[in-house]
Amino acid sequence: MHADEPFCGAPLLRRGLTPVPLAEARDLTLRADGQALLDGVSCSFAAGRRTVVMGANGSGKSLLLRLMHGLIRPTSGTVLWRGAPLDRRARARQALVFQTPVMLRRSVLANLRFALAVRGVPRCARRARAEAALEQARLTALAHRPARVLSGGEQQRLAIARALACRPELLLLDEPTASLDPASTALIEQAVDAAHADGVTVALVTHDAGQARRLADDIVFLHAGRVAEHGPAAQVLSRPRSEAARAWLEGRLHLGP
Numbered sequence: 060m061h062a063d064e065p066f067c068g069a070p071l072l073r074r075g076l077t078p079v080p081l082a083e084a085r086d087l088t089l090r091a092d093g094q095a096l097l098d099g100v101s102c103s104f105a106a107g108r109r110t111v112v113m114g115a116n117g118s119g120k121s122l123l124l125r126l127m128h129g130l131i132r133p134t135s136g137t138v139l140w141r142g143a144p145l146d147r148r149a150r151a152r153q154a155l156v157f158q159t160p161v162m163l164r165r166s167v168l169a170n171l172r173f174a175l176a177v178r179g180v181p182r183c184a185r186r187a188r189a190e191a192a193l194e195q196a197r198l199t200a201l202a203h204r205p206a207r208v209l210s211g212g213e214q215q216r217l218a219i220a221r222a223l224a225c226r227p228e229l230l231l232l233d234e235p236t237a238s239l240d241p242a243s244t245a246l247i248e249q250a251v252d253a254a255h256a257d258g259v260t261v262a263l264v265t266h267d268a269g270q271a272r273r274l275a276d277d278i279v280f281l282h283a284g285r286v287a288e289h290g291p292a293a294q295v296l297s298r299p300r301s302e303a304a305r306a307w308l309e310g311r312l313h314l315g316p
């Protein structure tokens with residue numbers, strides 16, 4: 060497969076089935092100050108799978124997630140949702156969790172209930188749904204604490220619980236464990252696993268090759284704003300085809316596009 064070709068899920072392809080990607084980037088270019096930050100990026104997040112986006116600092120991973128979520132518009136190219144251009148309704152089927160979560164100046168529980176209100180969940184259903192999400196995230200004991208005083212790991216778990224309480228089809232996570240210790244990282248990975256087991260499609264940015272091995276079904280490897288590799292995790296991690304991914308996985312420096 061050519062590195063820039065959309066990849067839609069190897070097991071299905073092996074069985075002769077062609078899945079429609081849940082979300083797809085088609086030839087996305089993003090320019091700023093005369094510079095291409097993303098340059099002809101095509102890739103897809105296949106339904107029901109966990110796609111891990113990897114690459115060096117500044118390779119364009121966060122920008123790709125923001126484009127896929129419609130937070131920013133590409134200079135050219137298209138973001139597709141179930142084969143049609145991304146629109147407001149489709150955006151509501153996604154949830155994006157930032158590396159540094161944004162918490163309202165309210166309690167943990169109120170943060171969850173507010174998110175549900177914004178998504179139009181009826182008032183009578185909010186409390187039960189918020190409490191269930193807290194229990195799943197093991198945050199029930201902290202329900203009435205101001206969200207902003209929680210530790211980094213707890214805030215990240217709350218941010219993911221808040222996103223999942225809205226029942227997205229696609230959960231986009233931008234380096235959710237970047238500054239967390241192994242125990243907090245394990246709790247986040249459990250939450251991702253549970254969401255995936257519930258049928259949520261996951262796209263996750265990480266620098267951690269161990270995390271990619273544990274979580275990824277597919278990998279998109281970006282280098283200097285381009286897709287260097289896109290394929291099943293087992294293949295990309297053990298037999299990378301691009302020099303950029305090979306060097307990165309071996310911990311060597313690789314400079315230049």
Ligand SMILES: Nc1ncnc2c1ncn2[C@@H]1O[C@H](COP(=O)(O)OP(=O)(O)OP(=O)(O)O)[C@@H](O)[C@H]1O
Binds near residue numbers: 114123
């Ligand atoms: N609004 C912007 N205007 C100009 N340049 C930008 C803007 N946002 C991001 N960039 C640049 O685009 C490039 C890619 O940024 P991005 O945040 O996607 O990288 P990343 O792969 O997520 O990096 P990291 O691993 O360090 O988080 C970087 O060089 C960054 O400086």
